[in-house]
Amino acid sequence: xxxxxxxxxxxxxxxxxxxxxxxxSLLFGVMRIVNLxxxxxxxxxxxxxxxxxxxxxxxxxxxxxxxxxxxxxxGYLVHRGLLERSLAAGPLATLLVTFxxxxxxxxxxxxxxxxxxxxxxxGSLVSASLRITDDISVSYLAVxxxxxxxxxxxxxxxxxxxxxxxRIVRATSDDPEAATLVGADSRHVYxxxxxxxxxxxxxxxxxxxxxxxxxxxxxxxxxxxxxxxVVIGGLGSLWGTFVGGIVLGLAQTVAAQxxxxxxxxxxxxxxxxxxxxxxxxxxPARSM
Amino acid sequence: MTLLEVSDxxxxxxxLAAVNGLDLSVSDGVTLAVIGANGAGKSTLLRALAGVxxxxxxxxxxxxxxxxxxxxxxxxxxxIALVPEGRRLFPSLTVEENLLVGTYxxxxxxxxxxxxxxxxxxxxxxxxQVASQLSGGExxxxxxxxxxxxxxxxxxxxxxxLGLAPVIVRRIxxxxxxxxxxxxxxxxxxxxxxxxxxxxxxVQCLLEGRSVLEGTPAELTPDQIEQAYFGLPPAVAGGTD
Numbered sequence: 001x002x003x004x005x006x007x008x009x010x011x012x013x014x015x016x017x018x019x020x021x022x023x024x025s026l027l028f029g030v031m032r033i034v035n036l037x038x039x040x041x042x043x044x045x046x047x048x049x050x051x052x053x054x055x056x057x058x059x060x061x062x063x064x065x066x067x068x069x070x071x072x073x074x075g076y077l078v079h080r081g082l083l084e085r086s087l088a089a090g091p092l093a094t095l096l097v098t099f100x101x102x103x104x105x106x107x108x109x110x111x112x113x114x115x116x117x118x119x120x121x122x123g124s125l126v127s128a129s130l131r132i133t134d135d136i137s138v139s140y141l142a143v144x145x146x147x148x149x150x151x152x153x154x155x156x157x158x159x160x161x162x163x164x165x166x167r168i169v170r171a172t173s174d175d176p177e178a179a180t181l182v183g184a185d186s187r188h189v190y191x192x193x194x195x196x197x198x199x200x201x202x203x204x205x206x207x208x209x210x211x212x213x214x215x216x217x218x219x220x221x222x223x224x225x226x227x228x229x230v231v232i233g234g235l236g237s238l239w240g241t242f243v244g245g246i247v248l249g250l251a252q253t254v255a256a257q258x259x260x261x262x263x264x265x266x267x268x269x270x271x272x273x274x275x276x277x278x279x280x281x282x283x284p285a286r287s288m
Numbered sequence: 289m290t291l292l293e294v295s296d297x298x299x300x301x302x303x304l305a306a307v308n309g310l311d312l313s314v315s316d317g318v319t320l321a322v323i324g325a326n327g328a329g330k331s332t333l334l335r336a337l338a339g340v341x342x343x344x345x346x347x348x349x350x351x352x353x354x355x356x357x358x359x360x361x362x363x364x365x366x367x368i369a370l371v372p373e374g375r376r377l378f379p380s381l382t383v384e385e386n387l388l389v390g391t392y393x394x395x396x397x398x399x400x401x402x403x404x405x406x407x408x409x410x411x412x413x414x415x416x417q418v419a420s421q422l423s424g425g426e427x428x429x430x431x432x433x434x435x436x437x438x439x440x441x442x443x444x445x446x447x448x449x450l451g452l453a454p455v456i457v458r459r460i461x462x463x464x465x466x467x468x469x470x471x472x473x474x475x476x477x478x479x480x481x482x483x484x485x486x487x488x489x490x491v492q493c494l495l496e497g498r499s500v501l502e503g504t505p506a507e508l509t510p511d512q513i514e515q516a517y518f519g520l521p522p523a524v525a526g527g528t529d
Contacts, residue, residue: 164392171378171389177340178376182434183364183393 005136006257007250012138014229014249015146016211018242020204020222021229022153023197029236030173030193033083033094037102039223041198042205044105045071046214049206050118060120060210068202075198079191087190102219109216117213126210145207152200153242159196160238169193228271234281243283291316291473292337292442297346298497299329299336306332308497310346314442319464319474321488323481325517329497330477331373334444337475338370339363351441364393369440373447375431379420383411383430386419390434397439398470404433407463425456432460436467443467445476449483461487481513495519 020042027033035041048070049063056063078101086097122141131137160166172179172189179186208214208222225248233244248267255266274281292314299307307329314320324330335341337348339360348356350366358366377386387401405411408429414422419430428448435443449457457480464487468474478484485491485505493501493516501508501516514520 164388167381167385167389168392170381170385174378174380175376178372178378179389180340180360181338181364181370181372181376182389182438183361185359185361 002135002257003254006253008132008136008138009142010250010253011246012142012146012249013253014246015149016142016204016207016245017225017229017248018245019145019149019152019200019207021226021233021241021245022149022156022238023199023201023204024226025230025233025236025238025241026156026193026197026200028230029238030169031083031087031190032091033087034091034098035197036095036098036223037105037219038098038201038226039221040102040105040109040219041071041201042208042222043214043216043219044109045202045205046120046209047109047113047118047216048202049120049209050113053120060122060206061125063120064203064206067206068199071202072195072199075195076191078198079194080187083194084187084190106216106219113216115215115217117215118209119213120206120209122210141207141211145211148203148207149242149245152203153238156196156200157238165192225267228267232271232274232281234284237281237283240281240283244281247282289316290314291351292475293349294333294337295347295349297333297336297348298344299332299341300344301332305344306497307336307343310494310497310499312492312499314473314475316441316473317468317471318489319468319476319487320490320492321484322475322477322492322494323479323484323513323517324494326479327496328494330494331446332497333494334370334446334475334477335372337442337444338368338372340370361393364438364440365395367395367439367441368444369435369438369442370444371428371431371435371446371448373450375424375427377419377422377427377430377434380418382416382418383422384415386430386434387411387437390437392438394437395439395441399436399439401433401437404436407466408433425452425460428452428456428460432463436472441471441473443472443474445474447477447479449478449480457483481517493517 024035024038027035045067049060049067052063052066053060082097083094086093125141129137129139130143160170168179168184169189169192171182172184172186176186229244229248230241232247233240233242248270251266251270252263255262290313294310294312297307297310298305310333322330322333332341336343339358343356347354350368355363355366378389381389387404419427422430448460461483464474476484476487488505490504491508492499493513495516501512
């Protein structure tokens, strides 16, 4: 039964990784931007929720309702003010800009919040759990995270495939110049894609923060999980990212069942194995 | 009434002036064919009209309004649609999605997706097929449909015949009268001179970015067109030996 428990926990943990990775996947799929600040943005969202909860006294869950829309707006502005200019200068410039953004965010957080570890207090949600059998119980927070992840990915997929704006995003990703010929302003379209990516990374950052502590320097080590989920699943495919997140989560919890020291190593080894033997990922994209 | 008026237009590709001091005007409801050899500046002209390229000199007036500095994506709503050279469909989108995307900034008018599907009935049953799987002729038809559903006042067709079998080209040009009946003004760029002469009300021949000959297909002689097309002096083209 321990093994079944490990599988269940792995799938639930994978949901969090998928939620965290889908913003990275979206930016890469639509604009070919590799966002090195992705992990730090998640941490920034956590601190923003922490500050909101501390100052106003509302619960951290309610802070989420504020932080996610704020991040969407921030995403649009970051694209129009920063990424858009660097895109014209080529992929290397964009990579450097996101690297710079990562350093700026980390140091701003250090400066304003010090290097102390914090947690987002969500009351009983973090400890309450649902008992399925005598050996298997799942925490409400993990289930909530998984459902959120599934909801966000299905929502994004429906947005891209069923709405006019979503089709325009895919068209712009296919051929930006041809998209201007149907009347799409690529700067605005990319801005919207960035806004969506920022909103999802904020949500993921908050879910991370509710289950474990965070400090200003933890972003890059979180980022690697997102990278691994995206690469395992297949670059530029949202369903692939979902599968990649779950496979990564499973690898970590199953390995932890053997020996807790293997947890992270198993994820990294799986990632390397995918790169070596199936570099296109498990569910490669035809396109977004 | 003059719908499009281009004066003293210069468009540069680096050092090269691909369009060099060009004047051109198109009246409402008229089909103008711009012909010329490879590198005469035809595609560059259309891309400048659609706003993808910025002219370095001159003005473009559309419906009385100076649109020289208007960005490409706003010209669709103003009523200009380009069917670009090489089709440029969105390869990962289906036939239907390519047409739907064409309606993004549509103006009110007679063209709808249903009407395009009447023009090309095969698009109905293959609407879920991805555009990259279509043949060249089918892609060209979808590209024309994608431009039409925005209900342009001026439709720019760039090298529709390029890379297609003659029978396919003829079938695509067969729909042109219906497009004109809907009140659309058409500017076609063609390397295939006989095809251009068949469909056009007026013909303008470009040579090295300049207009060297203009008239109706009826008033121009094959010799005149040949001279203008290849830039030959009259004596040689006249065949004096």
